[in-house]
Amino acid sequence: MPAPDPDSVSDRYAKLSDVVELAPGKRALTKAANRSAILDAAREVFSEMGFEAATVRDIIRRTGLSVGAFYNYYRSKEEVFDALADDGARRFRPILQAQSAQATDFPSYLRAAVGAYFNFLATEHELWTRGLEAETSPIHVRNTPELAAVFEEVRRAFAATLDRTMAAEVDLDFLAASAIAVAREVGDLMLRRRPMDVTAATEFVVSLISGGVTALPGPEH
Amino acid sequence: MPAPDPDSVSDRYAKLSDVVELAPGKRALTKAANRSAILDAAREVFSEMGFEAATVRDIIRRTGLSVGAFYNYYRSKEEVFDALADDGARRFRPILQAQSAQATDFPSYLRAAVGAYFNFLATEHELWTRGLEAETSPIHVRNTPELAAVFEEVRRAFAATLDRTMAAEVDLDFLAASAIAVAREVGDLMLRRRPMDVTAATEFVVSLISGGVTALPGPEH
Amino acid sequence: MPAPDPDSVSDRYAKLSDVVELAPGKRALTKAANRSAILDAAREVFSEMGFEAATVRDIIRRTGLSVGAFYNYYRSKEEVFDALADDGARRFRPILQAQSAQATDFPSYLRAAVGAYFNFLATEHELWTRGLEAETSPIHVRNTPELAAVFEEVRRAFAATLDRTMAAEVDLDFLAASAIAVAREVGDLMLRRRPMDVTAATEFVVSLISGGVTALPGPEH
Amino acid sequence: MPAPDPDSVSDRYAKLSDVVELAPGKRALTKAANRSAILDAAREVFSEMGFEAATVRDIIRRTGLSVGAFYNYYRSKEEVFDALADDGARRFRPILQAQSAQATDFPSYLRAAVGAYFNFLATEHELWTRGLEAETSPIHVRNTPELAAVFEEVRRAFAATLDRTMAAEVDLDFLAASAIAVAREVGDLMLRRRPMDVTAATEFVVSLISGGVTALPGPEH
DNA sequence: AATGAATGAGTGTTCATTCAT
DNA sequence: CATGAATGAACACTCATTCAT
8 A cells, every 4th residue: 555556446547668659559559458357357356256255266266367467456355346436436426416306396307317226237237247148147237346336326416316305304314324225236136137227217216216106017027 | 964963062951961950051141151152243244345355364253262163163254143143033033024014005114124123223233333433434234134034024114015005017127126225225334323223214214215306304303 | 999999890899988888788888889880881882982972971861870970980081991891801711711722733722712812802892782782783893902802812812823733934923914804804794694613613614724715614504 | 374375386387487487597496406405315215214104304403404494395204205106106007108109919018017016126226225225134125105195096007907808707806916016015025136137127017927836937047 | 357275263163071069 | 970062272384475595
């Protein structure tokens, strides 16, 4: 931690050594590619076996790089984990903002946020489970670092909207936590259904949170 | 060595010496105490660092016993984990059944189940965080074995009730998962509030699931 | 090792405490029985799994005694091993002496010694393999302590006879070692044949050592 | 992890870097040296204390390497053992074949095989007892993996020859076992004599097996 | 930078032995 | 003496991390 930290995922593509050549040279490309390859591999591995069980060798094995190279890009196993979280949050933020831009009241924000999340989920899903899909049946999508980050993102924005639009008499903490939890759980289920129906899932969550059981739409409908 | 193994400390509770004296002898007392001490320590350790990260040595360190003693009582790290799950389920089941006995429709069952769960949670909480309470801030109560078992219990009963009382047009999987998730999350929050208000938390969950945001009671009210 | 060593197998049946009662009391009987039970169990266990793999618990499990009792009778796992050797030697010595008493020249002594050994082997065999016989197929009778002791016994007597009756020009060390080795190996084989033919085996060894291949009798003949 | 495992140090002997330079690079040299150092150390350790009693740490202690390094080269304690056996057999086979090529009848084959074995023994001896020679007095060369393999080799060839050249009336099993045992024992003794006389030892065994005691040559003669 | 062998603390587990009861 | 729970040093093996090449 005394060192300059070359690793916040915001890749500093142009480093002194690379600048010698006019365009980002092969070196720089390789560097970015390696960094990203490690990240991808780590995503898969963490999602397949969880952080604890995953070994650094599991990760680099999928990249074709060497153990040593891993430590050139990330200082520790934990750092990749964090990088993954950053990465997820960075990818999710624009989606969230795009969808929730014109939402003003709680229901519209809720729909925007949940929709954004489910879309993100559907898009990313294959990144996390590239290939082996049905081989092992991971009853739950593991608590990947990116998911954690995304939740945090939503939780914040969500709470803010709630704050602005709801009367003070509801327990905002409880409500935010509940909504997030429902979204997480339903999102999880959604990922495992075929066909994967993002709209239906969104509708379910919005209805449940807004009007409770009685407001619920039917399934497959 | 897969055989019953008469050598382990475990459970030949009824021996001559025990029968002769009315109360369990000092030996038996110590045995029970140790077994329970290990269980308690394991509960704490698992809840603080999760099963993978927890080491057998972490567990026994808190008991003052030796590594060897651990293996006198449990055959493996996994066995304590399972014992914990059994234990939780065994303690929870009667509570759940007592509360949900006369519930016939979905709302009353929901209230019964959530109430049972929150009561169980409040009661058990100190078992899981004995002492160190605020020392580390475990953002989430970890997925302890007992919690897992309890969830399973509720999920089953819950789904059954749902099945009987709701029209076919709601997505039961989504609903059950959502209700459980909300209960889990709100329960978690409840545990960290002072004063700990079981009734309010129960009321919140029941209201949200039944009638959505608009049906929600105010906080601290 | 500073202690008086209560354990050389030559059982000191009468100990101070036992002498209080006139005849060897129940205590003494039990003591002798326990000591012998441990020895028997150890014999089996060592012969089944070898010294290293055998555990003290394996041994006492077969006696119904407690671990503690084991250490009342023998100071260590190694000590039982040694006791077993002593025991075997002590049982074998009279047999050997009886058979070789009137032997004067080398051939007659050879026959006597080999015969004694094979008889001993046949007799003891069931002690070592009580029950499970064919269950596992121990390609070789394990180098039990008693066997080692018996060999030593024969080797000595053998060398002595050799010394007296053979011209100085044969290599006595080589010869003794060879004869012993042959006896050991053939004895081993003999134990696994059905019917077990002690005479044939003896004849084979005596013939081979005396006259070489050309002097050999046919098998099953 | 049962898969070929590209991560272990082992044997991707032909790599670009190795092919470019004529001689193996320093890296490769070190690797080969370490692998061989471990093998040598294991040979010693197994021969001194036997497989069961030997610990991986005993082995690596003699190499100056770390525990981890051991597992870079061999996947388990058992694997070194097997490697040792393979190694011994591989070294012995050509010697045996060279010597027994033109042997047709039993006596000539016997002399060839025994001679081959004793020569092998004499050559290998220093490998097994490097240094400590007289320090501990290993009454018997332990049943090292290589010895076991070599025996098997001889036993097979031996039995084959026997089969072809001897009348059916001798007990081939007894005879093969006996000859092997004698060779083993005499070889053992030979190793401990100074000067070490391979020819005399061979002569002794051949004479004894062929013609028995009366055919024996004198010692040191 | 890349490589991959080396490192050694740490893991779950076993077992000879001790000792309070 | 008998008992069996407690002890802790070992054991085989793993893995994050370092570092010479």
